[in-house]
Amino acid sequence: MSTASIEATAAHILDNPAWAALTGPHAHFAERVGRAARYPADVAPFHAVADLDDPRAWADLATLVGPGGTASVRGVTEPPPGWEVVRTGHGVQLVDTALHAEPAPEAVRLGPADVPEILDLIARTEPGPYLPRTVDMGTYLGIRHHGRLVALAGERLHPPGWTEISAVCTDPAYRGRGLATRLVRAVAAGIRERGEHPFLHAAAGNTNAIRLYESIGFTLRRRTVFALVRRIGAAVLEETA
Structure with missing residues (x-):
């Protein structure tokens, strides 16, 4: 599996803020399968996995979105097999x-x-x-x-x-x-x-x-x-x- 991230090497809660929110203060919003979670479609368009380099998390995300489903995930430049990039956008965190x-x-x-x-x-x-x-x-x-x-x-x-x-x-x-x-x-x-x-x-x-x-x-x-x-x-x- 090949997954590329441009995240910094030092771990910080803001490195994966959607996951931290969906498994923390926003857990009441979470639609979750194992190591993958998302907000309801009428709340926010964000998905998250616990670890971009964990194939089990991507398998959980696949279950969550279903065949042909899409997910908006932070930090991905090259997704694993079974996924394709539809579009990307570059941002900054302050x-x-x-x-x-x-x-x-x-x-x-x-x-x-x-x-x-x-x-x-x-x-x-x-x-x-x-x-x-x-x-x-x-x-x-x-x-x-x-x-x-x-x-x-x-x-x-x-x-x-x-x-x-x-x-x-x-x-x-x-x-x-x-x-x-x-x-x-x-x-x-x-x-x-x-x-x-x-x-x-x-x-x-x-x-x-x-x-x-x-x-x-x-x-x-x-x-x-x-x-x-x-x-x-x-x-x-x-x-x-």
Whole structure:
């Protein structure tokens, strides 16, 4: 079996954050088969295995997705036999090292009733995947102008001791006012109140966002690749002694 990962050699819980979340604070979301797990299709598009180099984990993932099924897995560049790469995307992971976190008095807590507006803003700004029940993953805050939702940020992956800030976006007509930065600081304040650490991901090519995050106190931790892989045959399970 040939599996390649661009992950750093030193193990860290953020090296495999979806697995750490799905087997930790987000275990109540997990659809799991042995060493593979995923979020429900209406919550998040992420799959994870305990170890990319473990053929048993890939066999479990094959069972989880079924024949012809697809999985979005972090860190894969060359999947094992029985799988093909549909597409890949390169990203960066940043962690809070000097962020000034503080509440935003103008921010409002968003919930299921706000999902239609959230999805509309997401569709117009494209900050990343957001599904009808993503709002259930953690705290989401928004800023409204004359009742209209114009900016958003919230919590997504939740490995033990860490929480990812995600869905950071602002209506194009309201950019340049610092709304996203205020929401990131506010979401981070809530994370820190729980004794946890904020982190986030961004597309590697989104240099403007990366520079912004670095300017407010995030530090680049690592680069990674996200792959959508498809099961094309029986997964190979190597016998172990």
